[in-house]
Amino acid sequence: MSSTVLTNQSPTNQSRRWTGLAVLVLAITLVAVDATVLSLAIPSISETLRPNGTQLLWIGDAYSFVLAGLLVSMGSLSDRIGRKKLLLIGSSAFGAASLLAAYAPGPGWLIVARALLGVAGATIMPSTLSLIRSLFPDDRERATAIGIWGAAATAGAALGPVVGGVLLEHFWWGSVFLLNIPVLLLLLVFGAWLLPESRDPKPGRWDVLSVALSMAGVIGVVYAIKEAAAHGVARWDVPLAALVGAAALTVFVRRQLRLDTPLLDVRLFGDRRFTAAVLASLIALVGLSGVVFVTSQYLQLVRGYEPLRAGLAELPAFVGAVVGGLLTARLVRRSGARAALTFCLLAMGLGVGVLGWLQQDTTYLLLAASFLLVGTAEGVVYTLAADLVLSAAPAEKAGAASAVSETAYELGTALGIALVGSVVGSLYASGLAVPAGTAPAAAARAGESLGGAVETAHGLSQSLAEPLLASAKESFVHGMNVAGVLAAVLLIGAAAMAWRLLRGLSAPVATTPVQQPAPEKVDVQKVDA
The missing domain is CATH 1.20.5 (Single alpha-helices involved in coiled-coils or other helix-helix interfaces)
Known part of the structure; x- marks a missing residue:
């Protein structure tokens, strides 16, 4: 019985298939970059639009909140109306919302635009992964394709601060949104031409x-x-x-x-491959986003790097993510999915644990090595997790299953920033020593964050500013050390969880092309290697 309906036949020409993959890579990179590119533009936005504290919070969070909330729903919708159709509709909406954001006349408009970007991004992300299944019926080709896709997804987030830094060196803050427009035009033109359409033949109603x-x-x-x-x-x-x-x-x-036709078949979590993949992806992103969140502040506020230099300093994570994603298929063929996932979670734990020993004057080479290790391992974990998620789900539910993987990505990002941020913030506040003679309002501001202390010090005399900054930096580094060790322990626990859940499992041998719903993909039959 057919498990999916193709309204256009998948491209048979090999070069056309890989060009179609380039379109999907373009889409996922764009969404990933947009999640992090805004961070360096916040000071400029504050100066131009003058949002209050609550509005500034929502400018930063509206995108990820809406994106995370709608991924499962939009993944299920793509199974029903067509994955290509929803991808192209979402790309058009993404372009319109980008224009609104770039020229927002006030903070309220920018919040609305960021929320609309989240809606559009939620239509794009699950469609990209599920369309790879239609483009590449051959298991080995699909494994390579998912590796490239995974590299783009993880590297895009790491590339965001670099792109933002370059643009903000020469243009106003709205340029970080206008960058989307030419990319989306290419996506719409080549996507309509190269991508096949596919959907669930018996979708049921959208609840x-x-x-x-x-x-x-x-x-x-x-x-x-x-x-x-x-x-x-x-x-x-x-x-x-x-x-x-x-x-x-x-x-x-x-x-x-x-429900007879659920929005998300939660019984998929009964498959230990599916559960292990989702949890591994979520916890890995906790570690990665926590590292980026803490080290971005460390580089700029402790070591005094300019935003562009700080973004470039994080480039090893981008390079590692690309390499890890591309090497995933080869690594799994040699060692099996179980060993590969476990080892890379352990490697992430080691890389994150380096934060536990960083000091204010630690050589950058140690931090660069940590970025490279964490990025490479995350590239493998994210790509392999997406692979296991799709292999555990029927082909007709590829969109909904992909959405679960993407939701784990977004939740892991939010949790990483929240957990690491709370540890660092708590230890920073408790360890800060404010010099006697500092005004109460200034002391309160300095106690909120390291950034607040740096800002406060600019308005103080040198005799007060120097000890305040010294204490603030020391307290922040101490908090970063503790958070790094805790994140490393969490990742080591995730490695043990993956090793246990994947024990004794072997996937059914994949059969031919899109007519069969048997789990496919990166040699997961070697999962018990």
């Missing part, structure tokens, strides 16, 4: 209540985590958001088990 529950659940949980990290749990909105999010996700899961 709107499930869409609302999944979005409320994910956004509620992510919001609670981020706000708790920034302001603690004493505020009334944090426990309320956590409660609403957890309740919505509970009702969502129960509803999916009752």
